[in-house]
Amino acid sequence: MPGRMIDLHCHILPTLDDGPSDFEESLEMARIASRDGVCKIIATPHVYNDKFAIQDIIKQVDLLNVLLKENDIPISVYPGAEVSIGLDPALIPSYTLNQTNYILIEFPHNHLPSFAGKILAWLISKGLKPIIAHPERNYSVIRSPELLLNLLNRNMYVQVTADSLTGDFGTDIQYCTDYLLNSGKVDFIASDAHSKDFRIPVLSEALEIAATRIGRQASQRLVSTNPTAILTGEEIH
DSSP states (O other): OOOSEEEEEEOOSSSSSSSOSSHHHHHHHHHHHHHHTEEEEEEOOEESSSSSOHHHHHHHHHHHHHHHHHTTOOOEEEEOOEEETTSOTTTGGGSOGGGSSEEEEEOOSSOOOTTHHHHHHHHHHTTOEEEEEOGGGSHHHHHOTHHHHTTOOTTOEEEEEHHHHHTTTOHHHHHHHHHHHHTTOOOEEEOOBOSSSSSOSOOHHHHHHHHHHHOHHHHHIIIIIHHHHHHHTOOOO
């Protein structure tokens, strides 16, 4: 089993969104992740509006880290968010990953908005580095992956979901994920876990599948090297 993996997209904080119902479930999610070889998690609750600020997320993360230590669970959690592309643009820059210039952006599932390129370019103009969350699950991208590839430049990144690689979302999404992976445009594999039962926080099976597609070294970058750069705010090479 691979060790020292980093899950950069995980809904492990309770009560903020559709993640775990309480801290007990958060701890169980952390135990599952630890057994799978994950050592660090970026908490990424959904942000659709100004219901809570990044400071609220940081407080929850700090409390969860105390509980993890008290329960001898060898996981460290860091603050972040999964930010809707429809959020007020003035608010978006405050919800970065671990207070770096990387930010996880979510498109609607049913289409790729016509203004997506403009918003991404605007974020880059503000010094941010957008990471597009699970585009392989977007209906427009499933039908035409080139729509996504034509959006990308060196300052944009792509995260796919572990369950997309394993086929748990169906064959259409699995084929789209394979296409993006083989194109060399995937930068991260993350769990997008929401509970201890549904979409659990595991990466190892998806990592093994990725290794058969792009090789062991390249696949390891998607769950270790690249997420490490996110946490430290360094460049991804």
